[in-house]
Amino acid sequence: MNRVARLKPVLRIAELEVDKAGQMVASASQQLKTEQQKLQQLTSYQQEYGQRMITAGQAGITADQLRMYDRFREQLENALTHQQSRITQCETVLANCKTQWQAKDIRFKSLEKLLVKLEREADVALQKSEQKNHDEFARRSAKRHW
Template identity: 30%
Template structure:
């Protein structure tokens, strides 16, 4: 078994691990995007609710309703703050997953280059061996031709 044939399974395992890391990284990217979308929805809802509060205030509402509006807006602000923390955590995890994928990608590329180099060397040796055999055959034919 040639060196390249012995190393191919190792390279295939590395490629498999890299693909799995890429899948996990993509899932984490999607999770981050979902968290950002949730924050945007919270901010939009808060903006709409604040506009309703302002409209209701212009039409004249009692103090109790105004306090309720204010409390609800405060809870929306707290929710947005919590969502920001979730986004930061998702970004941190995405950064970790990206670094993991890059490390595996680098390893896979290196292994593939080694396999390619071994294959090129093996081809070169095979070509040289074949050329030597052809040269020997041609030499024998010349001897046979001259001997007759």
């Protein structure tokens, strides 16, 4: 088996790895967008809730109601902090996926260039061999005619 034939399956595997890494980048990117949307929803809800608290306060509320509003506001703050942490994690995962994809893509392109080079070398060697055979045949034919 020549070098070109041995390299083709390796190139195919590298191509599959690049595709898989690309899918992981897309998935991580989608996950980040989802988490960012959740943060945006929480932020909007926090603003809405704050507005309701102000409106309720202007209308007059009891101390218990105020404590209940305050506890829920704290829960929202915790949820926002947690969601921001999730976004940071997703950004890290996405960055790692991109790095892996780039490394696999560079490897694939290098193998692809190597395969092209080996194919060219094999073509040149084949042409030389054919020319040598042709020359040998012509030389033998010329000897027979003398």
